[in-house]
Amino acid sequence: xxxxxxxxxxxxxxxxxxxxxxxxxxxxxxxxxxxxxxxxxxxxxxxxxxxxxxxxxxxxxxxxxxxxxxxxxxxxxxxxxxxxxxxxxxxxxxxxxxxxxxxxxxxxxxxxxxxxxxxxxxxxxxxxxxxxxxxxxxxxxxxxxxxxxxxxxxxxxxxxxxxxxxxxxxxxxxxxxxxxxxxxxxxxxxxxxxxxxxxxxxxxxxxxxxxxxxxxxxxxxxxxxxxxxxxxxxxxxxxxxxxxxxxxxxxxxxxxxxxxxxxxxxxxxxxxxxxxxxxxxxxxxxxxxxxxxxxxxxxxxxxxxxxxxxxxxxxxxxxxxxxxxxxxxxxxxxxxxxxxxxxxxxxxxxxxxxxxxxxxxxxxxxxxxxxxxxxxxxxxxxxxxxxxxxxxxxxxxxxxxxxxxxxxxxxxxxxxxxxxxxxxxxxxxxxxxxxxxxxxxxxxxxxxxxxxxxxxxxxxxxxxxxxxxxxxxxxxxxxxxxxxxxxxxxxxxxxxx
Amino acid sequence: xxxxxxxxxxxxxxxxxxxxxxxxxxxxxxxxxxxxxxxxxxxxxxxxxxxxxxxxxxxxxxxxxxxxxxxxxxxxxxxxxxxxxxxxxxxxxxxxxxxxxxxxxxxxxxxxxxxxxxxxxxxxxxxxxxxxxxxxxxxxxxxxxxxxxxxxxxxxxxxxxxxxxxxxxxxxxxxxxxxxxxxxxxxxxxxxxxxxxxxxxxxxxxxxxxxxxxxxxxxxxxxxxxxxxxxxxxxxxxxxxxxxxxxxxxxxxxxxxxxxxxxxxxxxxxxxxxxxxxxxxxxxxxxxxxxxxxxxxxxxxxxxxxxxxxxxxxxxxxxxxxxxxxxxxxxxxxxxxxxxxxxxxxxxx
Numbered sequence: 001x002x003x004x005x006x007x008x009x010x011x012x013x014x015x016x017x018x019x020x021x022x023x024x025x026x027x028x029x030x031x032x033x034x035x036x037x038x039x040x041x042x043x044x045x046x047x048x049x050x051x052x053x054x055x056x057x058x059x060x061x062x063x064x065x066x067x068x069x070x071x072x073x074x075x076x077x078x079x080x081x082x083x084x085x086x087x088x089x090x091x092x093x094x095x096x097x098x099x100x101x102x103x104x105x106x107x108x109x110x111x112x113x114x115x116x117x118x119x120x121x122x123x124x125x126x127x128x129x130x131x132x133x134x135x136x137x138x139x140x141x142x143x144x145x146x147x148x149x150x151x152x153x154x155x156x157x158x159x160x161x162x163x164x165x166x167x168x169x170x171x172x173x174x175x176x177x178x179x180x181x182x183x184x185x186x187x188x189x190x191x192x193x194x195x196x197x198x199x200x201x202x203x204x205x206x207x208x209x210x211x212x213x214x215x216x217x218x219x220x221x222x223x224x225x226x227x228x229x230x231x232x233x234x235x236x237x238x239x240x241x242x243x244x245x246x247x248x249x250x251x252x253x254x255x256x257x258x259x260x261x262x263x264x265x266x267x268x269x270x271x272x273x274x275x276x277x278x279x280x281x282x283x284x285x286x287x288x289x290x291x292x293x294x295x296x297x298x299x300x301x302x303x304x305x306x307x308x309x310x311x312x313x314x315x316x317x318x319x320x321x322x323x324x325x326x327x328x329x330x331x332x333x334x335x336x337x338x339x340x341x342x343x344x345x346x347x348x349x350x351x352x353x354x355x356x357x358x359x360x361x362x363x364x365x366x367x368x369x370x371x372x373x374x375x376x377x378x379x380x381x382x383x384x385x386x387x388x389x390x391x392x393x394x395x396x397x398x399x400x401x402x403x404x405x406x407x408x409x410x411x412x413x414x415x416x417x418x419x420x421x422x423x424x425x426x427x428x429x430x431x432x433x434x435x436x437x438x439x440x441x442x443x444x445x446x447x448x449x450x451x452x453x454x455x456x457x458x459x460x461x462x463x464x465x466x467x468x469x470x471x472x473x474x475x476x477x478x479x480x481x482x483x484x485x486x487x488x489x490x491x492x493x494x495x496x497x
Numbered sequence: 498x499x500x501x502x503x504x505x506x507x508x509x510x511x512x513x514x515x516x517x518x519x520x521x522x523x524x525x526x527x528x529x530x531x532x533x534x535x536x537x538x539x540x541x542x543x544x545x546x547x548x549x550x551x552x553x554x555x556x557x558x559x560x561x562x563x564x565x566x567x568x569x570x571x572x573x574x575x576x577x578x579x580x581x582x583x584x585x586x587x588x589x590x591x592x593x594x595x596x597x598x599x600x601x602x603x604x605x606x607x608x609x610x611x612x613x614x615x616x617x618x619x620x621x622x623x624x625x626x627x628x629x630x631x632x633x634x635x636x637x638x639x640x641x642x643x644x645x646x647x648x649x650x651x652x653x654x655x656x657x658x659x660x661x662x663x664x665x666x667x668x669x670x671x672x673x674x675x676x677x678x679x680x681x682x683x684x685x686x687x688x689x690x691x692x693x694x695x696x697x698x699x700x701x702x703x704x705x706x707x708x709x710x711x712x713x714x715x716x717x718x719x720x721x722x723x724x725x726x727x728x729x730x731x732x733x734x735x736x737x738x739x740x741x742x743x744x745x746x747x748x749x750x751x752x753x754x755x756x757x758x759x760x761x762x763x764x765x766x767x768x769x770x771x772x773x774x775x776x777x778x779x780x781x782x783x784x785x786x787x788x789x790x791x792x793x794x795x796x797x798x799x800x801x802x803x804x805x806x807x808x809x810x811x812x813x814x815x816x817x818x819x820x821x822x823x824x825x826x827x828x829x830x831x832x833x834x835x836x837x838x839x840x841x842x843x844x845x846x
Contacts, residue, residue: 077710092705094698096768105698108691109710115689 005068007032007165007196008053008084013062015048022048024220026062030165033194035187035210037228039201040217041240046200049217050167054086055079080106083164089173091154093142100125100138103156128159147292148179155186165196172201174291177496184210216240233489237460250443251467251483254283259317260451261333261420263302266311271297272475275311279420279451284442286466286483287455288495294475295455299422302453303335304328315419329358334413335422347398351390352379354397354408358416382411386441410441421445424455439464459492471495510762514777521784529791536665537787539673545783546672547731547738547747549776552754552761553683554727556775559758560687561720562700562767563619565608567627568724569751572732573744574634575600579733580643580742583650590649598729604630605725609718627751634744643742651740672734679727684772692719700767756806757782765811782806 006029015023023045030036040046051057053064055074064071066082093102104124108116125138136145142153151171158166172180187197187210199211208214208228216223216239223239231239257280267273272294279285287295300306302313304322313320315331322328328335346354356363356375363378365371379393388407390400397408406426413421423442427435442465446452454465462469463483471478471494481491526533551568558565579597582588588596604626611622654671661667687693699706699716707713736742761778763770786799 076708080710088708090704092702092708094701094705094768096701097697101694105694105709108694108698110691112691114691116691116694 006030007034007067009065009068010053011063011065013049013052013059013064015052015057016060022220023052023059026222028215028222028225030196030198032164032196033191034196034212035191036196036198037201037208037211037214038198038217039214039236039240041202044217044240045220046202046217047169048220050086050169050200053079054084054167080161083162084167085158085161085163085165086167087151087154087158087169087171089169091150093150093153093157095141095143097142098138099136099140099142099145099153102142102153103128103138103160105157106161124160125156128156147174148182151175151183152186155190159190159195163195165198166190167198167200169200170202171199176290180496250464254280254467257281257283260315261302262312262314262317264312264314266298266301266308266313268297268301268306268308268310270475271306272301272472273310275477277470277477277480279453281451282446282449283468284446284452284454284466286462286469287453287472288457288459288462288469288491289472289478290495291457293472295472296424297475298472299335299424299453299455302328302420302422303333329416329418332417332419333422334358334416334418334420335424336409336413336426337424348396350394351383351388351397351400351408352376352393355379355382355411355415357412362416378415379411382415386411386414387437406438407441410438414445418450420451420453422453422455426454426456427458427461435461457495459488459495462491463488511771511774511777514761514774514781518777518781518784521781521788525784525788525791529788532788532791534661534665536661536667539667539669541783541787542676543670543672543738544787545779546676547735548750548754548757549676549779550679550731550734551724551728551750552758552775552779553679553772554724555754556758556761556763556770556772557683557687557696558619558720558724559763559765560700560768560770561696561716562703563612563717563720564755564765565605565623565721565724566620566751566755567604567608567623567630568728569747569749569754570627570631570634571601571604571725572728572735573747574604574630574732575729576732576736576747577634577638577643577742577744580646580650580736583647584643584645590647594733597733598726601725601727601729601732602722603725605721605723605728606718608725609721612721613714613717631745631748638744640744642744644740646736646740646742650737672738675730675734679730680772680776683727686723687772692716696720697768700764700769702768752807753782753803756803760806760810 009029011027013023013026013028014021026049028049038046038049048057052059053074055076055078058073064074066084071078071082094105097105100118100122104121107121107124122138136149136152142150145153155166155168171183175183190197211228213225214228214231214236215225216236218240259278260281260283261279263278264276266275275298277285287298289295297306301308301322304325304327307323313322315333320327320331322331322333325335346357352375356370356378359378360370363370363374365374376393382388383390383393386407388400388404388411390404397405400408426438426442439461442452442454454462456462466483469481469483469491471481471491479494483491486494522533531537551572555565555568575597578600579593582596583590583593608619608623608626611617611626612619615622617625653668656669656671656674658666658668687696695706695711696716696719698709699711699713703713706716732747735747739746757778758770758775759765759778760781761770761774761776763775763778782803785802789799789802790796
């Protein structure tokens with residue numbers, strides 16, 4: 001290879017956390033001013049790799065060179081001094097401070113004796129905040145900015161710190177196509193200034209258009225690096241999962257089935273408006289759209305956690321007035337949240353106790369106490385039905401793998417035998433094999449007559465599970481489509497249009 | 498530019514607070530004739546100087562994202578020990594004062610250590626510390642007050658005075674000057690030093706502060722140590738004002754100091770607040786107490802006012818933040834005007 005001297009070069013990098021081999025024998029390089037995509041499924045080791053380069057996790061073996069010089073051991077501040085900046089998905093901004101101060105925040109470190117000069121601060125911030133790409137009021141408070149504006153603040157902070165390589169972790173997850181285009185323009189400018197950019201993503205998206213090379217990771221190893229022109233979307237997908245998965249379209253025509261959940265002109269100020277749809281018995285209905293399109297807000301209203309201000313919800317022809325999630329559970333509506341670890345399970349409690357949680361009322365025996373036998377029987381039944389791999393019903397849920405935790409949450413709601421099951425991003429953080437398992441459970445439940453709403457921004461997931469899809473944007477239902485009539489690619493384009 | 502300086506000013510809680518103060522002042526001035534006199538106002542300032550000084554320290558802790566309930570107990574201990582050393586051991590003035598201040602800083606740092614190293618939530622750590630230090634003080638002092646303070650401690654220090662035609666004496670005394678110095682120092686510290694700005698950063702997003710390399714532990718020690726120092730200053734000045742040291746004299750002031758800070762716009766979730774705001778909060782609280790007094794309203798009523806103040810001002814902060822979030826998010830990624838009046842103004846260049 002006759003490459004120029006790379007800015008960053010990793011050789012034989014490995015990292016162990018206790019018994020887990022998070023990274024194994026990674027050789028990787030990033031050239032000066034290059035735009036590079038680092039893709040892989042959730043949990044493939046991308047984040048660990050970034051953190052290793054950023055000095056957060058020292059590698060167990062291997063070397064890291066910057067400009068041809070070995071730089072280990074690396075600390076976070078040393079990595080930054082060498083020009084490596086990471087823009088985390090949460091952006092790590094200070095919402096209470098102004099744009100200028102966020103950009104120049106590192107100026108507050110290192111010289112505790114020097115008084116803060118706001119003029120100098122503005123000067124520091126003004127350098128990267130220059131038009132036409134970055135037109136932000138330096139005195140605005142970051143809490144008042146939109147997500148894409150905040151992203152610009154984070155990029156400018158990297159520039160103010162004289163970055164030479166910027167990692168962007170899932171930068172397009174919550175952006176519209178127009179905002180992505182703006183981001184791409186910014187990246188082009190960075191490139192012209194000789195700054196390398198690595199996009200890190202769990203899927204291949206728009207950013208590939210302007211990248212030169214793409215690196216695929218799987219199970220803590222590098223699968224390979226290719227020029228972008230040499231690989232297409234499908235091939236990358238296969239390389240990421242390691243499986244040649246054909247997502248067969250499962251869509252069935254359910255229009256003859258009895259209506260189950262009828263939503264009419266539902267609205268809640270500032271969240272969603274004029275939402276109408278009918279979910280039929282045994283149907284799987286997908287709701288897709290960008291993050292912040294109102295999907296989750298709608299789901300929370302259907303689950304009684306945020307009262308709609310307008311419109312009606314009817315279940316089996318009966319109007320519902322959901323004042324709390326208790327009402328929703330009583331009516332037969334279950335909700336599995338997006339933030340499964342934060343909201344869906346109680347990690348420290350046992351598997352059995354988690355599974356029976358939504359059924360406590362109905363398990364009560366005489367005196368209102370819960371007989372242990374009934375508790376165990378119910379839990380054991382669902383562990384078996386969902387094929388959850390456990391070493392004991394009384395082990396804490398926290399000891400299970402992500403996929404099995406997900407199934408415990410499912411089991412919890414299924415134990416309550418819901419009529420309507422709402423799954424919000426059900427496979428976030430779940431690996432491909434467990435994804436398949438969850439899709440199978442969804443299909444099985446639908447066959448048993450449960451109406452299921454799947455909320456997801458992964459088109460593949462929608463195609464693999466749903467009979468019909470509603471596309472939401474800006475709080476409204478934009479269109480209804482059937483998987484298979486549109487191709488995956490067409491739907492994806494519409495979502496991000 | 499997205500919004501003008503005027504709009505930004507309107508959003509500052511200090512501006513609203515000032516308006517409320519003017520309004521309350523006008524009402525009290527009419528209802529209680531003695532209220533709006535120079536002598537009464539200056540007297541009021543002196544009465545609240547000790548609380549204002551402690552509020553400066555508490556403000557720093559609140560900005561850092563923590564809370565401290567123990568500072569009044571810290572002030573009492575620092576005061577009592579210093580007075581004890583000065584009266585019983587005959588310690589020289591500067592030495593006794595120095596010991597008092599060191600006790601304050603030490604107890605503050607102990608809080609910081611519990612919070613940073615042991616990782617106890619700040620409210621739990623400081624409630625426990627308040628209980629321990631105050632009870633130790635009561636146990637060892639037997640609740641006995643010390644009256645025989647040396648003259649250097651109790652002599653009035655007057656910087657400026659004037660007599661009105663009707664014979665009212667108005668004096669700018671040491672506590673008032675100390676309060677102004679404390680406010681100025683705290684303001685400079687929080688707005689002009691890198692450490693102060695890092696405290697704001699830590700209060701706004703602790704994880705991000707850690708990621709940029711801020712020394713979180715050091716910042717905790719600075720915040721709680723600073724409050725300990727200010728508490729000790731307040732304690733020593735309180736003895737100067739009243740000429741005696743009563744172990745439980747300052748017990749229970751933590752709540753009114755806290756409500757003044759919160760009223761002044763300091764957020765209990767950290768990162769937000771300003772020195773002028775906290776001062777205005779003290780002023781409003783002082784005016785209410787004094788005005789209600791002059792109007793002959795029961796002092797229990799004032800306690801109700803304090804409690805309601807905390808409830809109302811925190812509720813307003815939380816509710817308006819929630820409203821702002823709710824009104825922004827759905828329309829945000831696209832800026833679609835479909836949601837009618839709730840969409841915010843478009844981001845014009």
